[in-house]
Structure formats: C-alpha cells, structure tokens
Amino acid sequence: MSRAGDSPPDFLAVARQLELLSVDACAALAAESQATGLAPRELALRQGVLNPTQIDVVETLCRPREAIPGYEIVGVIGRGGMGVVYRARQLALDRFVALKTVLLSQLADHTALRRFEQEATLAARLSHPNIVAAYDFGKHQGRLYFAMELVAGEDADKRTRRSAGLDEPLAWAIVRQVAAGLAHAHKLGVIHRDIKPSNVLLVEPPAGFPLPAGVPLVKIADFGLARLAEDSDRTQLTSANAALGSPHYMAPEQWERSDIDHRADIYALGATAWHLLIGQAPLAELPLTQLIAHKVRGQVPDVRRERPHISEVSAELIRDMMAVDPRRRPADYAELLRRIDRLGLAGIAPAGGLLAASAPTADFAAGETWPAIRRRASRRWVLAGAALLAGMIAVGGVAWLWPDSSPGQPDLVVAGRAGNLFDGLAIDEWRPQSGGWSPARNADRADVLQGTGVVRRAISLPDAEGKSTPVPYYRLTLFVQLHEATAAEVHFDLAAPSSKAERQVVRLTSAGSQLGRRAGDAGELSRLGPVLPFELPATAVHVVVVERHTGGWWVTVDEQSLGGRRGLFADPAPEFRLRAEGGPAWFSDVSVEELLPPAGPAPLGR
C-alpha cells in the first residue's frame, strides 16, 4: 500500500498543467491525501479521475530524465488508446526525437511483448524517405518505448479535415509515396498493419527534393507498433470503435486472423485513398458491428457516389485495392505503383530520385524500363546507401542492413517436449572441449555450471517412448552470470559437431550483449550488430533465449530482442556450446522447449 508522498510533490501541479484535472479536483485530492495519508496518484486512480495512462504521463513529466534511460522528456505530442508520444531529447546525440511509450500492463501477455520486440527490430531496419525512421526501442520500468524521427508537419487526417477532401492528383501523389514506403518495408518482410490517414504524415520536402510542386513529402508513422494495438487488451474494444486501431481502414481478413500479408496494407491504403478524396473514412457513420458486416460483404460505397466528379479510373483502382478477396487486389506494390502512374493524372509521380529510392527494383517486373533520370537518381541513392553501409560497418552494425541476414517471421510456438539440461549436480551429458567445467554454487548458494573455456551440450530430449532424440526447432533458455569472466558466449547454429565449425554467437560482456559469428570454438569473432547495453548491472543474472524457427534464429537477452538471423546451415548440428573467457562464468536454468507449428501437434520431421 503506498502512502502519502509516493508521488513527487508536483504530481498534481503537472496534472493540472496538462489539464487532466481541474483546480477543484486537484485541491480535493490534495486535501484527501493529507487526511488519509494516501498518495494523490493512488487516490486519483481509485476514484477514476485519472486512468493508468494519464497517471503514467504525469509521473513521466515529473521525472523527465528518469522515465526512459538516455532521454529527457520535454513535452507531450499526443495521447492515444495504446500509449503516449512525447517530444524528447536524446541525451547522447543531443537531438530531439518522438518517443512513444506504452505501459506493459496494457499488453495481453509476454508473447505480445516478444512479438513487439521482434517486429520493432525489423522496423528499425527500414530506411526510406517515406518512412519515419526508427532509432531505438526497449523496455524500462514497466514501459515499452520506441524512439523515432521527430517529424514536423501534420497528418493526412487533419489535412483532409481542413479541406473536406483533396483533389485527385494530390491524393494519389500522397498514396503513391505511401505505396513506395510500404514496398520498401515489404521487401524487408515488414507489413504495417495500421495504414490510415493519421499515420500518414505530410511534411515540407527539403529544398531540392524531387517532388512535384505543392506535393508534400510523405512519412509513414508507427511501423512496428500496430502489433501492440492488436496485442493489447481486447476487452477495450467497444461498439464505438474507440480503442482497437482503425476498423474503417482495416482489411476484412484482419478481423479474423493475424497471418495477414502485404495485401492487407494495400486494402488499408485503398481506404486511405478513399478518405483523402472524400474527407472522411469509408463507412464512417456506421457503428462497429455494422461496419464489420459491410466490409466483410464488400459493401463499401463507390467514391463516385460521394463525389461524382472523381474519375472512373480512380474509383476503379480504389475498388480493386479494397476488394474483399485479397487475390483480387493489386498483387504487389509494383503493380499498384504502375496503376497509379497510369491514372493519367499530372503531378503524381516524383520528378526524379524519389521514385528510384522509393520503389525497390526487386519488386518490379523484369524488363521494365526506367527513364534515365530515375537511373541516375538510383545511383545517387546507391552511393548514399554505400556511405551509410560503410558507416554501419564502422560501428559493427552491418547485420542489420544485410538483406540476407533477415530470418523472416518467427513461425513456431512452444509445444511438444520440454526439459532441463542441467540438474545442478551432474554434467554427464556436457562435453568439455577446453578449460574446466564443473557444478558449483554461486554467491546466492544456487547450483550452477561453472566453467572456463568451451563446453558443448546436445539439444535432445526424451520422446514419448523415453528415447532421447534431437529437438530440431526449439527455445533454448539459459541464465548467465559473468562472475569472473570477461565474456560469456552461447554458440548455436553450428555447421557440424566440430570445434572448428562455423557458428553464430551471443556474446555477453560487461558492456552488454551482441550477436556475432565464429569460425570454430576459438576462431576469430565477427561482430554482427551493435552491443545492446544491459538494463541490469553486468554482474546480474542475465537471461539468454535463443529460438530456432523455420526461417532462422531469434535471440533475446534479458527479454530485450537482440535480433534475428537467417540460419547459416539448413541442417545445423543439434547442439549448442558455452564459452567463458578470462575466468569462470556461471550458467544455470538451462532448458529446452520444443517449437512446433501452431496448428498441429505433430513434430516437424528432420
């Protein structure tokens, strides 16, 4: 039970400044706090005058440098059902960013958090002029945070409200840029899931930026965040469609299942085009239940019924983009961009470089010819990309740019077999390769595996008949303490059960955790990705989780995503190895859980 004073002394003042509480309400809470000894924040929560998100906002502004490490909160940009967006200063780089925070308590479960981290990692890899850049994400003291490029402008929703709809060329020029950004994301395996006018930011293009006169530069916001809304408490869904994302723009299939593809974004972009032309969302007047029924039956009114002057080719493209059956929509962004360009409207396409930068050539049909100006522009972007790549290599971040490293989406779930690989006493099934390994007790008198050098362990568990067999797809969990070691590593994805085999590595040092690659137990380490600093002290118990899915590997350390990697080998050795440098490290809670496809209990064959 918290007592008076749990809140900093300016809690009520900040709540008042934010106009969350009236003067009278503040006075009443302060007086009641004095009388009861309960903190104002707790009284406000109990009495329902502030909700948990509002309280979080107030507390964050009361301690602007403590809420998120490395950032100073300087103001509130906006509040939504899923979280708050702050204007913040990134202290290390002395730059202003948009910092979105979401209370962990709003997520349904741990799976939601893991999924967010995996998708946020992917979103952070996106680099495109039409996508708001993601800088950083993480979890701290009960909040998820997501630092993004701070964009000065207005969103397309506000823009269309001012003008009751845009003219066709401008609307399609905006839609085209969104499509270009989505095409880039799709190429990297990312879909947005919540395309809508309020996530389409319109900014003044930089001087010399190749856009037709009067056309704003589009920035797509909230990549990687839509999952949060989907994974939040579904009980918040109301008939007033207040909480669950954007039902007016969502594809019909998105209501029924989560395994949607890029064509759901194309549907939402069609609905966004509808909005841009008309000035409001399709079926805006309908309550949620009727809205769903209409969308599932494809009963979305034609834009020409609302605005007869809109061209038939525009209406036809929107109808196709919003087809109930995804197979009837434009199959990919290449086709969509071509169809937009063929609308015959002047001033849609960029004058030069943006198109080449926007449209991933791999998505386009072979043999398509491009104007020379676009090829020249493409070379400019290639040069810019090369410079960026060189910079990333310099800081060890190449893994996040290298397309072939992408593992695709995690596609399996925990099911099947599970068991501990270390019982605290015996190490019969552990095979020391170098150094010394033995059971020991850590400073907390817990049983641990202590060692220096390298030890290997098969990833196998008894089947239903009690016969120990390899686990092909699995979640491997370990507690790791550096103890006296300068570095502790988990080796996985080995080409062969050999001390010289190529393998991937999770490396923990006092600086943090990092993905890498080694050619052999003691081969040279290639660092693949930046060091992720620990939230906990380096001396703490750190939790390393390595998951092998069909498309590759996913790694978390202390429940923070370290990233995903495509597998080096189609059939890696069914083992992992531990390595400790500079002194003994401690390992414990070593367990394996089998991963299987969500739909069927039958194990995957090898």
Added chain:
Amino acid sequence: MKLRDGLMLAALLMLVGCAPERVPYETLVPFVEDAQTNAQVDDAAIGSLSFVDPAGQPVDLAQYRGKKNVVLVVTRGPLGTVPPAERGTMLYKDLCLYCTTQTSGLLNSYPQFQERDAEVIVVFPVLKSADGAELATFREAIPPLPTDQPTLALVLDVELKAVEKLGIRDNLSKPATYILNKAGQTRFAYVGRTIADRPSVQAILNQLDAINGAGK
C-alpha cells in the same frame, strides 16, 4: 495555470510530502540483494491461499499462522514461458523443479531459514490439462529429497488460482516473493519485472532478521 491556483496547489502539495525513491536498477545485483517491497498485498487474500503438495494434499498458508514465518516464493512456472493460448500437448521429460537457480539457492540455504523460524514454500504455477497428465508429471518432478532432514516445501498452484488472487499473472506467473510474519501479516512483497528479477536469498534472510527483531 493562474497564480492563485498555483499558490493553492503549492500550499496543498507541501502537506503531501515526499516518498522514498524506487529501488534503482543499479542496486540489482544477482539476485536482488537489497530488495524492498514493491507490491501491494491484501493480508486476507494471501492468508487464504491454498496449494497442492506433490502427494496431492492441500497446503494452506493459514496452517502456519501463529507458528512460523512464511517465505512464499512464486516461481514463473516450470519452463514458465509457455503462453496458454499457444499450448499444445506438452511432453515434460527431464524436468527438474529443484534445478532452477532460485530453487536450488533456497534449498541450499534452508538451514539459515530454519534458524530464523521460517518455512519456505516454493510455488510452481501449473495449468492442468484435461486428463491431468501434466499435473502427474509435475508431481513426479518433485521427488522426495534424499534426506531425512526438514526441507523447503515445493507445491503446485493448480490452474493459477493463487497467482490470480495475488494479481501476478504473466504467461504463467511473474516471479514473486512474499514474507509473512507469524501473525500472518505480509511484511515483504516483491514482484519481479523480468524472469531474473528476484530477491537474493541473502535479501530474504535480511528481511527475516528484521521481522524477528521487530517481534522481540
């Protein structure tokens, strides 16, 4: 905000006072050595909790009231990362509930708890499959220890009833530690933020020393 409003608030806020800061992360040494209470608990709710021992017999916390301090350690569950919505038919083999870092630390320190007149109850939240097979598996995973000496109690929270009452539901449960004095009052409550965020054994012993000292 108008000046009058500001002055009124300032005057009222001066009466509210300040509170101790949260435990900073920098002090979280493996496990948390100076853990401080970070959760609210209703004494009546925690006092009414009941569990099942490996033999299927009920273990009520109320039975310790007036007799012993109780250290109630709720683990995140056996391999506790299985979200209920994604569970298939799990086949638990080579499962060792004594082998977790936390449980082994408590087990190895049991004499120190005895010296402090405390019973240690380690709770494993489990979801029961329709045929009860998993429950039987978990019971098998808690064999009698090869000792005639008293030791800590490993119990099951079937269907997460206690976890729900304590408000610590996660995939199965957040790791949580509670210390009740002999009067059944909760004197310490710590709910971890991550699966490795737990009070150290020494931190728990320190809390017991404080409780026993206060009772003298």
